[in-house]
Amino acid sequence: MSPRTIFLSKLIGLYCLIFAFSMLLHKEFTVLVITALAQNSPVMFVVAVFTLFAGLAMVLAHNLWRGGALTIVVTLIGWLTLLKAVLILFVPPNVDSRFLLAPLHSDGLYYVRLALTFLLGLYLTYSGFTASPKNRPGAS
Numbered sequence: 001m002s003p004r005t006i007f008l009s010k011l012i013g014l015y016c017l018i019f020a021f022s023m024l025l026h027k028e029f030t031v032l033v034i035t036a037l038a039q040n041s042p043v044m045f046v047v048a049v050f051t052l053f054a055g056l057a058m059v060l061a062h063n064l065w066r067g068g069a070l071t072i073v074v075t076l077i078g079w080l081t082l083l084k085a086v087l088i089l090f091v092p093p094n095v096d097s098r099f100l101l102a103p104l105h106s107d108g109l110y111y112v113r114l115a116l117t118f119l120l121g122l123y124l125t126y127s128g129f130t131a132s133p134k135n136r137p138g139a140s
Contacts, residue, residue: 001070001131004062008074009128016121023114031110041093048088055082070127073120 023030037043058078064071 001134002062002064002067003133005064005067005071005074006128006131006133008058008062008078009070009124009131012074012077013121013124013126013128016117017125018121020114020118020121023110023117027110044088044093048085051081051088052085055079055085058082070124070131073124 037047055078058074059082062075062078064075066072
């Protein structure tokens with residue numbers, strides 16, 4: 001397994017786990033902050049710029065579609081991050097905020113999103129910390 005895949009798996013996995021626990025402990029605050037964020041176009045533009053940077057970095061550094069499930073999941077997350085940034089930049093703000101806010105205001109969808117974030121984080125973190133890097137000739 002590529003050291004880059006392992007690193008990104010740990011990074012994204014731990015991010016997802018921490019965010020999922022925050023969502024679990026602070027539901028009202030999470031909904032309040034994301035609602036305020038989605039309704040503030042200048043702040044969403046800044047979020048889109050940083051998300052674009054992260055998505056481009058992941059796609060350029062890890063565009064691998066072979067090598068097992070973990071490799072493909074990490075690559076897919078990079079592409080989805082890039083797509084999310086492009087959508088935030090080019091979709092009109094009123095459409096963007098409705099799309100972002102709908103899952104948060106439904107209790108069922110909020111907890112589905114929380115569970116998916118937690119499970120993704122668990123998979124990536126476990127896989128990243130248990131994977132062994134591929135030894136390359138001449139690498140130290």
